[in-house]
Amino acid sequence: MGIKILTEHILNPELHKFEVYRKTGGYAAVEKALKTMSPDGVMEEVKKSGLRGRGGAGFPTGMKWSFLDRKSENPHYLVCNADEGEPGTFKDRYLMEFNPHALIEGMIVSSYALGVNDAYIYLRGEFFYILRILERAIAEAKEKGYLGKNILGSGYSLNLYCHPGAGAYICGEETALLESLEGKRGNPRLKPPFPAVSGLYNCPTVVNNVETLALVPWIINNGGDQFSQIGVGRSTGTKLISASGHIKNPGIYEIEMGVPVEEFIYGDNYCGGMKNGKPLKAVIAGGSSVPILPANLITTTAKGEARLMSYESLSDGGFETGTMLGSGGFIVMDEGTCIVRNLYNFTRFYRHESCGQCSPCREGTSWMEKILYRIENGDGRMHDIDLLFSIQKNIEGKTICPLGDAAAWPVASAIRHFRAEFEEHVTRKGCWFE
C-alpha cells in the first residue's frame, strides 16, 4: 500500500484534537521551520520536493510560491482553497473533517515561508460542520502558542481565519475565490495580473489547495529530497484519490503516485473491482472536467503500456487517447451506464455553475445541455453530434477562466470515444439504458 503521509493516523477518532495530533508527531514542522530554518530555506525544500498543486492543475507549488511579489510593501496573503466542488472529488472534506491540524500546520509553515501574517481558509459554504471543526482546531493551536503573536517565541506572527463560501462551484477558480473572499460575486478576474502580484485586496497572494498545504509539514520534517523519491518521475509524493461510482469499495485512498490504474480499480487494497457484476465501461479519472476514457484506454496507454496513477501517465497520448489526473476524482462506470445521460448531467452542472461573464461559456453550455437533452430523450438529429462537437470547440480556450474548458472537454471526449452510442440514441429515438 505504500507510505501514508496524510492518512496514517486518520482512523484515530480523536485526531482532530491538538494533543492527539501532537502525539503523532504533529506541529514538529512548525518547531523545525520557525526555530531552525529561514523562510527561503523552507521554500527551497518545497521546491526540491517536486510537490505539485493537488487542486487539479498540478502546477509546481515551489514555483508558484517563487512568483510571489516579495518586494511589494503591501501585506502578503496565503489563501487555502477549500472550496471543494469538482464532481467526483471529496478528499479535502475528508482531510479537514478528520485531520484538520495537518492543514493548519501546513498553513503556518507555508505562511512563514511566504512572509504572510494573515491567512484565510476559503471553505465551501455547504461545509458548516467543518467550519466548526476548523475553528475549534485553530483556537486550540492559538491557545498552545502555534498561532497568533510571536509563535513559539520566534518573533513570527500569524492570524488564521476561516471564511465560508455560499454555494458556487466557480469560486474554486482562484481569482473567483478571491473576489468571493472580498465579499463580491464569484466572477473570475482577467489574468494577468496574477494573484502572486495582485491578489486579495490587490496584494500579493498565494492560493493553494488543502491537500497541497497539508503535505508541506512532512516535506519540512523529512526534507524535499525524501518526498521527491516517493512516486514516479515528476509525479512526486502521495495523492489522495476520491473513488466513486460502480465499484465495491468507494472512498478515499492515499496512494503513492505510480500505482497501476488496473490495480487501483481491481485490487483488494483499493476499489476492489466492479460492484454489480457488470464489466467496466469507462472512467473519469480526475474529476468531472477531465476527458472520459473507455475501459481499454484507462488501463493501458495507446502504446500498450500499463497506465499509471500519475500526472504523466494519465495524460499520455494527449486528449486523443489520454486524460488528466486532475483533482484525483476517480469516477468509475460499468456497462449499464448511459454515456449520453451521464454527459447530459455534467453539462447541466456546468451550465448551472457558469458565472455568465463570457458568452462562449454562458451560451455554449446551455446550448450543449439542450442538445444532449434532446438526444437522450429521442428528439436528436444525426447532425446534432457534430454540432455539439463544434460548440465545445468554440468554448475551449475562449473564456476568462478554465470553466469553459472544463465544460468542453467532457463533451469532446465522450463523442471521440463513444460516438456510436450517440448515433444509436438518434436512430433508436432515445435511450435504452435503465
Added chain:
Amino acid sequence: MDNEVKFSAESLELVKSIIARYPEGKQKSALLPLLHIAQAEFGGWLSVETMNYVAGLLKLEQIEVYEVATFYTMFNLEPVGQCVIEVCQTGPCMLNGAGEIIQHISKRLNIKPGETTADGKFTLKTAECLAACGTAPVMLVGDKYHENLTTEKVDTLIDEWCKCGKSSHTNPYKD
C-alpha cells in the same frame, strides 16, 4: 414579517468579531458570513428588509448585497419551509440512485424540487456535487450530511422532522 429585523446582542458580538477578521476598510469581506447568520436567524431566507439590514451593518450600498445574494445558491430569496432538504443531483450521486431519491421525496411530500409544502414544513432543493461521492446518494439538511441514502432512510428522516418541530436553518458559527 412580525419581528423586527435586528440581531440579538449576542449575534452582534459575533458580527463584530467576524468583521475584525478582515483588514480595516475591507468589511465587505464579511458579507457572506453575515448573510449566512442573517438567513439562519430571520426565517431561513433573505428578505429585502434583511438584506438592507446587513447592508447597514457593513456600510454597503444595498445593491451590493442584492447582487451577491442573488449569485450564491445557498441564499434563499423566497420563504422556505422549516426543514430544507437538499439532494445532490450531480454525476456520481446520479450513478448511484439520486434520481430515485429525489422522486421519492417529491412524491412523499407532494412537491417538486424548488417548492415548499403547503404547511410550510418542508422545502425540497436539488444541490450540485456536495463532495460526498463515495457515500452516494447524499443529501444535506441544515448542516448535517445524510449519506448512503435509501428510500427507507429518507422516510425515517422525514418522519423525524415531521415530529420534532425544529428548524433546519443553521447559523454556521453556533453549535
